[in-house]
Amino acid sequence: MNQFLAWTDNPILLVLLSLGQILAVTVVLLLSIAFLLYFDRKVLAGTMLRKGPNVVGPFGLLQSFADFGKFVLKEIIVPAGANKTVFFIAPILSTVLSLICWAVIPIAPGWVVSDLNVGVLYLLAMSSLGVYGVIMAGWASNSKYPFLGGLRSAAQMVSYEVSIGFVLVTVILLAGSMNLTTIVETQAGGFWNWYAFKPQTIIVMFPMLAIFFISALAETNRPPFDLPEAESELVAGYQVEYSGTPFLLMYLGEQIAITLMCAMTAILFLGGWNSPIGDLGIFEPGTIESLIGALWFAAKIIFVFFMFAFVRALVPRYRYDQLMRLGWKIFLPTSLVAVLIIGGYVAYFGSAAS
Numbered sequence: 001m002n003q004f005l006a007w008t009d010n011p012i013l014l015v016l017l018s019l020g021q022i023l024a025v026t027v028v029l030l031l032s033i034a035f036l037l038y039f040d041r042k043v044l045a046g047t048m049l050r051k052g053p054n055v056v057g058p059f060g061l062l063q064s065f066a067d068f069g070k071f072v073l074k075e076i077i078v079p080a081g082a083n084k085t086v087f088f089i090a091p092i093l094s095t096v097l098s099l100i101c102w103a104v105i106p107i108a109p110g111w112v113v114s115d116l117n118v119g120v121l122y123l124l125a126m127s128s129l130g131v132y133g134v135i136m137a138g139w140a141s142n143s144k145y146p147f148l149g150g151l152r153s154a155a156q157m158v159s160y161e162v163s164i165g166f167v168l169v170t171v172i173l174l175a176g177s178m179n180l181t182t183i184v185e186t187q188a189g190g191f192w193n194w195y196a197f198k199p200q201t202i203i204v205m206f207p208m209l210a211i212f213f214i215s216a217l218a219e220t221n222r223p224p225f226d227l228p229e230a231e232s233e234l235v236a237g238y239q240v241e242y243s244g245t246p247f248l249l250m251y252l253g254e255q256i257a258i259t260l261m262c263a264m265t266a267i268l269f270l271g272g273w274n275s276p277i278g279d280l281g282i283f284e285p286g287t288i289e290s291l292i293g294a295l296w297f298a299a300k301i302i303f304v305f306f307m308f309a310f311v312r313a314l315v316p317r318y319r320y321d322q323l324m325r326l327g328w329k330i331f332l333p334t335s336l337v338a339v340l341i342i343g344g345y346v347a348y349f350g351s352a353a354s
Contacts, residue, residue, distance in 0.1 A: 021113050025102055032298075033255050034064035036305055043309035074244035079142055082241070086140035091246045094133030094253030101126045101260050106181040108273045108293035119180040120168055123264070124161075127219070130257060131157045134228065137250065138238040149237025152320065153221065153228035159327040160218040166335035167212045170205065170342045171195055171268045176350075184272030191276040196269035201345060204338050209269045211331050213307070216261035218327065220254065223312040227320050258308065259301065266300035273297040 038053055038061060045052030053060030078084055104119040106112040116122050131154055138150020174195055175183040187194050195201070196209040218225040229237035239250045266272055273293030318326070 018113070022103075025107075025113055026099060029099075029102060029256065029259070030252075033252070033259060034068070035061070036259060036302075037064045037255065039302070039305065040309045040312075043306060044313050047310075047313035068248065071248035072245055076244040076246060077241075079241050081142040083140040083142070086136050087241075088246060090133050090137035090140060091242065091249035091253065093136065094130060095249045095256065096253075097126055097130045097133065098253045098256035098260065102256075102263075104180055105260070105263050106184055106267070106272060107297055108290040111290055111294060112181060115179065115181055117177075117179050120172060120178040120183075123180075124165065124168070127257070127260070128157075128161055130253070133250075133253065134238050137242070141238075141241040143241055145235055145240055146238045149228040149240075153238060156221070156225065156227060156323060156327075157219055159324060160215040160331070163211060163327060163331035163335045164215045164219065166332070166339050167208045167215070168268070169339050170208055170335075173339070173342050173346045174198075174201065174205075176346075180267055180272075184267055184274065187271040188274050188278070190274075190278035191271065194269060194271040194274075194276075200349075201342065204341050205269070208335065208338055209265070211335055212268065213265060213304075215327075215331060216265065217308065217311065218323065220258045220261055222258060222308055224315040224317045225323055226317065227323060259305070262301045262304040262308065263297075265304045266297060270300050270304075272300075 041063070042052045053063035056062045056066045078087060101123055103113045104116050104122050106115070134153040134157075135150045138146040138148075138153070141147070171183060172178055175186045177183060177186075191197055192199065195205050198205065217223075221228050229239065239247060242250055273296050275292075275296055
């Protein structure tokens, strides 16, 4: 025991342990995104009665890795007149800001890099900074199409961050905490305790799940809200001048942000790592229980990602005025009313953590 305490008091070993945790989460996340991209393309192909990726590797499973190699080996072309410093900083910034958001995501009981008490605020702060990468990419390219895409993205992300913020407030009020681990723990005991399906508040919180899901589509520039990169008018928008590794980083940052929104949907409304049938008491608290919780969390992320892919395949792109009207005239007042209703409910009945 004394040796263990001495080991935990060693700052160098603690730093190495933290770096190991960060590396493990990053590697698993990047590998997961490779297969989620494959899944996304398969879903899109299925709706069009096509096969999708089926050549590289068994069933085409290695297609994402082949695309990665292709982008790494491609020539990097910088437009004449572009601000080279900002041009290269933008994709790095997009990827880094998307990655560091995962520091506070609880994957399973005890499996989190940094269990912040203000994890929700941290996520809001980091995700809102993500728009800077897009704006910098659009401005530094010295072309009107990327510039228009950057401006569109700024307006779009700011508009839908407001409604996302109010939806988060409803969950914070119910949980009585901004700690993401606590939010998941207050939803234990079965799917009837998940905030999206809790009988006492389902009439308010299920619409909040829908608003959060649709706002996440807009926040991550996913179809049908991919106006900043609409190929029919802006020819890929803010990233049209990028090639090779910078384009790969820009695309990777976008996919990491999409996966983060899937994880947040699972944490806030679908119980995080909790089983839909509750704790049956089969396993003692420990590694096995944490592993099963991580598998449930992964399954929920895949389900929400499937919904993202399904919407991409089925719903046509919105006009920009429709996009803005939906955010400001429908989602904002609806989420604000929901905050008032949930606030009254919590004032009368108390929060889950109280």
